[in-house]
Amino acid sequence: MLDREGYRPNVGIILLNARNQVFWGKRLRTHSWQFPQGGIKYGESPEQAMFRELHEEVGLYPDHVQILARTRDWLRYNVPDHFIRKDARGHYKGQKQIWFLLRLTGRDSDMNLRATNHPEFDAWRWNEYWVPLDVVIEFKRDVYQMALTELARYLPKVNHHNRYLRGGMRSHGRDHEHEHAGASDFGAGMSDSELADLHHETPPDLAAG
Template identity: 50%
Template sequence: MIDPDGYRPNVGIILLRDDGRVFWARRAFKDGWQFPQGGMRSDETPLEAMYRELHEETGLRPHHVQVLGATPGWLRYRLPPRMVRRNQKPMCIGQKQVWFLLRFVGEESAVRLDATDEPEFDQWRWVDFWYPASHVVAFKRDVYQRALRHLAPIATSYSHATLDDALAVAGQMTESAFAAAEQMAESARAMAEGMADLAERLGLAKAG
């Protein structure tokens, strides 16, 4: 599916881990690394296409992720002239993309690059949020920078919320630990006093 201007509708996926790092994968049998992405079918919404591409390229299902946000419109990039198939009708000159920011809520064992017969990727890892903006292939860098800039406030606010939750839990655990320690100390003091009282009574009994 190609629009009248020669752009293929496409979705891009930024998969965010709770520590703020993002999913980064190497294209199969190639040196290039990128985010998961793929073309939309004519009968799909961007959200439907995103879930399909997510599974095809990473093996993940909707229950493994939480949608945090998306770019409000299309972000476009043009293909280098050497990649344009000029004998193709209609001719595709580039991609127009909606980018989704997803929180990864599954186990890493759920990631499967061989979910289809023709895997898109053969390696993956977690990288710093801004790392892809300067390490993706050159003709995609502007779109990556724009997508990351737009979604960064959402990722940052989410990471802060996650950190606040973690600190709150840690605070509760610390308070519980202190309370338990105080209770143990009080029990130890009571036991020591009881033993001293018993020793005193035994001493008195022997003396009598």
């Protein structure tokens, strides 16, 4: 489903824990990391699509999260031509996204990357809010920066007198970052073959063969 300008409607999700760290997912069989995102189906509202993608990619349900904010308008990025099937070039441009800021009200153990038969991630971790954009594919970095900047004003205040700090953990740094599902490296960049695996960026009928 494309709009008149050639952009596919899409949602992005920034999921926070109690320390305002964000869910950072490692894409299946790659070394690239990103936020959950996915297309809006015909007849869906952005919020409906967000909850569907949240379950499909992270395994969470609406009662596991609280919506804190969303971007006011669509944020757009173009997909380079060499990632688009030749017969789609000229009318498919890329994605337009509404981004949601969510707070996890459930537990880490509620996460399930295998909630469907088509998982998007094979590992995840909590990362500081200003994620390292150098591990995000280049043409999406500006949108990530815009979404993080716009939604930062809605970050909840962190209670620094919580049980984690009483237990001697610092409030920032790698001590709070936990990698799940066996991923062994972080942010190693993307090879040419990994860049070609962009099912998030182009609908299946538009992707280059």
